[in-house]
Amino acid sequence: MPHSSSAPSVALSNHESGRLFLRSREVFPDGTTRATVERDPIPRYILKGDGAYLIDVDGQRFLDLSNNFTTLIHGHGFAPVVDAVARLLHDGTCFSNPTVHEIDLAELLVDRIPAIEQIRFVNTGTEAVMFAIKAARAFTGRSCIAKIEGAYHGSYDWAEVGQVGTPATWGSPDAPIAVPSYAGMPISVAEEAVILRFNDAEGARRQIAAAADRLACVLLDLMPSRIGLISPDPDFIAAVVETARQHGILVICDEVLNLRQSYHGASARFGIQPDLIAAGKIIGGGFPIGAIGGSRHVMSVFDGSAGRAKLAQGGTFSANPVSMVAGRVSMEAMTEVAFARLEQMGDRLRGALAAAVDRHKAHFIISGAASLFRIHAKQAVPRDYREAYPTPDQAATMKAMSVFFRDQGIFLPNGGTACLSTAVSERDIDKIADVFDRYLSTSDSSSQRNC
Ligand SMILES: Cc1ncc(COP(=O)(O)O)c(C=O)c1O
Numbered sequence: 001m002p003h004s005s006s007a008p009s010v011a012l013s014n015h016e017s018g019r020l021f022l023r024s025r026e027v028f029p030d031g032t033t034r035a036t037v038e039r040d041p042i043p044r045y046i047l048k049g050d051g052a053y054l055i056d057v058d059g060q061r062f063l064d065l066s067n068n069f070t071t072l073i074h075g076h077g078f079a080p081v082v083d084a085v086a087r088l089l090h091d092g093t094c095f096s097n098p099t100v101h102e103i104d105l106a107e108l109l110v111d112r113i114p115a116i117e118q119i120r121f122v123n124t125g126t127e128a129v130m131f132a133i134k135a136a137r138a139f140t141g142r143s144c145i146a147k148i149e150g151a152y153h154g155s156y157d158w159a160e161v162g163q164v165g166t167p168a169t170w171g172s173p174d175a176p177i178a179v180p181s182y183a184g185m186p187i188s189v190a191e192e193a194v195i196l197r198f199n200d201a202e203g204a205r206r207q208i209a210a211a212a213d214r215l216a217c218v219l220l221d222l223m224p225s226r227i228g229l230i231s232p233d234p235d236f237i238a239a240v241v242e243t244a245r246q247h248g249i250l251v252i253c254d255e256v257l258n259l260r261q262s263y264h265g266a267s268a269r270f271g272i273q274p275d276l277i278a279a280g281k282i283i284g285g286g287f288p289i290g291a292i293g294g295s296r297h298v299m300s301v302f303d304g305s306a307g308r309a310k311l312a313q314g315g316t317f318s319a320n321p322v323s324m325v326a327g328r329v330s331m332e333a334m335t336e337v338a339f340a341r342l343e344q345m346g347d348r349l350r351g352a353l354a355a356a357v358d359r360h361k362a363h364f365i366i367s368g369a370a371s372l373f374r375i376h377a378k379q380a381v382p383r384d385y386r387e388a389y390p391t392p393d394q395a396a397t398m399k400a401m402s403v404f405f406r407d408q409g410i411f412l413p414n415g416g417t418a419c420l421s422t423a424v425s426e427r428d429i430d431k432i433a434d435v436f437d438r439y440l441s442t443s444d445s446s447s448q449r450n451c
Contacts, residue, residue: 016057017045036069038414040403049076051423054411062411063428065418070225070257070372071281073342074330075423081285084329085322094320101324108331109283109293113265115253115273116293120302121319125256125280126154128290129219131313132278133158135292136217136250138301138311144214146194146207146249149176150385151224153254153278157185159219162195163226170386173197175207198227198384201239208240212247220274221254222266225417228388229367229374230381237272250298256280256290260419261370262343263336285330287323338422342371345420345429349373352433360440371420375401375412375436390415401439408435 013019021042025031037043044056052075054064067075074081088101106119122128133156137143145158149170153159160181171177176197178190194211196204196218208218218240222232244251253274258266260282267274276294283289292313293299301310317323350373353366365376377397382388390398398415405412410432412418420429 017042020045020057038066038402038411040399040406040414044411051075051077052421052425052428060409062406062409063424063431064411065420065432066411066413067419067421068286069281069413070260070417070419071284072286073260073282073334073371073421074285075421076286078286078330078333078423080329080333081326084325085287088321088325091321093322094317098319099321099324101321101328102319105283105324105328105331108328109279109291112263112331113259113277113279113293114268115265115275115277115295117296118299119291119293120299120313121324122290122292122313122315123288123317123320123323124154124290125254125278126156126159126290127315128256128278128280128292129153129159129252129254130156131292131311132252132254132276132294133217133219134311135276135294135298135301136252139250139298140216140248142214142216142249144192144194144211145217145219146196146211146215147219148198148221148224148227148385149195150227150388151198151219151221151254152226153219153221154256157181157189158193161185161189161193165385167386167389173200173386174203196240197386198224198230199233199236200384201233201235204236204239205243208243208249209247212243212249215244215247215249217250217252217276218244219252219254221258222270222272223258223261223369223372225257225372225374226388227385228376228382229369229372229417230383230388231369232270233383237270241272250275252276252278254278257417258372259283260372263334263339282334283327283331284323285326285328287326288317289323289327333422339370342420342422343369345424345426346371346373348426349420349429349432352429353436356433356437356440359437362440364440368417372417373419374417377401397443400443404439404442405435408438410435 047055047057054062110116162178164181165179169179176195178193178195194207251274253267255266255277259279262269275298279291350366357364363379365378365381367374367381377394402412402414
C-alpha cells in the first residue's frame with residue numbers, strides 16, 4: 001500500500017517502525033535517505049545488529065541476508081573490529097596527515113590481489129569507480145567509456161548511464177541505447193558511453209573496435225548483481241580484454257561487490273588481469289571505504305611527487321584511520337580457510353534451493369557464487385540484462401517471496417542479491433532452505449502461473 005505524506009496512515013502509528021516512518025516522511029523526500037532500503041510498505045527501522053541477525057525497533061529478529069548490500073562479510077558487531085575501532089577512537093578519527101593504518105591495509109590488498117601493485121583509498125564504491133574511470137582517461141587521453149548494459153556501478157554519471165533501460169527504451173540488441181538515469185542528465189554523457197551487452201562476445205568486439213580511438217576504458221563487473229549474479233562467458237571476457245588490449249584501451253574491473261568472491265578477488269577467480277580494480281564494501285570492515293588499485297604504470301597518473309599529478313585525488317575522509325583499521329582487521333580474519341568455508345556454505349545453500357525448485361517443479365532458478373546467491377522467478381538463468389529484466393508478474397512473485405521470508409524471520413533483499421557472512425551457521429542455511437521450500441509449497445500454483 002503506497003503512502004503519501006499528505007495522507008498519513010493510522011496503521012503506521014501502531015508500531016515503532018511506523019512511528020519513525022511518520023517522522024521520516026517530514027524530513028526526507030519519500031521518507032528515506034537512500035533509495036535502496038526495503039519498504040513493504042514501510043522500512044523496518046533497525047535497533048541493532050547481532051552477528052547474522054538484525055533486531056528491529058519493534059523487537060523482531062531477522063536473519064540478515066543483505067549485510068548492508070553485501071558489505072558485512074562477518075555480519076554485525078564482529079568483535080575483533082569492534083575492539084580495534086573502540087581502541088582507536090580515543091586517539092582520533094581523522095587527520096590531514098597519513099597514518100600507518102593506511103599502509104597496513106594497502107599492503108594487505110597489494111599482497112592478495114594480483115592486479116593491484118599500488119592503491120589509493122577513497123570513501124565509497126561510487127568514488128572508486130569514478131576515479132578508476134578518470135585514471136583511465138588521464139592515462140589514455142581519451143574521454144569515452146564502454147560499459148555493460150544494466151550493470152550497477154554507483155552514481156557517477158558515466159558509470160550510471162545505460163543502467164536503467166526498459167524494454168521500451170533500451171533499443172536494439174546490436175546497439176543498446178545509453179539510457180539516461182535521470183531527467184536532465186547531460187546528453188554528452190550518453191555520447192561518451194558505449195553500451196555493451198553482457199555475454200555478447202561478438203557485439204563487444206564490434207562495438208569496442210568501432211569506438212576504439214575514443215575509448216579510455218571498458219568498465220566490467222564480472223558478475224553484475226543487477227544482471228542476476230550470473231557468470232561471464234569466458235568468450236565474452238576474452239573478447240573484451242583482447243579487443244581492449246589491441247587498441248590501448250584499459251580494462252577496469254569493478255569489484256566493489258564481487259571482491260568477496262575469493263581471497264584474491266573476482267578478477268583472479270575468473271582469470272583476468274585488469275589494468276585497474278575498483279574496490280569497496282568488505283574492505284572497510286563495516287565502515288565507509290572505496291579503493292582504486294592497479295599496475296604501477298597506470299597508477300602513476302596519481303603521482304604528484306614531481307609537480308601536479310595527471311589526476312589529482314583527495315577526499316577529506318579518504319584513508320581515515322577508522323575505515324583503515326576496521327578494514328584490515330576484518331580482512332585479516334578473511335583467511336583463505338574462511339573464504340573456503342563461506343564458499344562451501346554458499347554451495348550448500350544454492351544446492352538446497354535448487355533441489356527445492358526441482359522437488360516442486362517450480363519456475364525458479366538459482367544463481368550466484370561463493371557467498372553470493374540470487375533466486376530468480378524465471379525458468380532459465382538469464383544471460384544478460386534484457387533476460388534478467390523481470391516481467392511485472394515475476395517482480396510481483398519476488399516481492400511476495402521476500403514478504404514470506406520476512407514473515408518467517410529472514411530478511412531476503414526484495415528481488416535482489418543476497419549473501420552469507422561468516423556469522424551464518426549451518427542451521428541458518430537449513431532455515432533459509434526450509435523457508436524457501438515452504439514458500440514453494442504454498443505458492444505452487446501461483447509460481448507456475450507467473451512464468
Ligand atoms: C558493483 C558496484 N559498484 C559500485 C557500487 C557503489 O558503491 P557505494 O554504494 O559504496 O558507492 C556498488 C554498490 O552497491 C556496487 O555494487
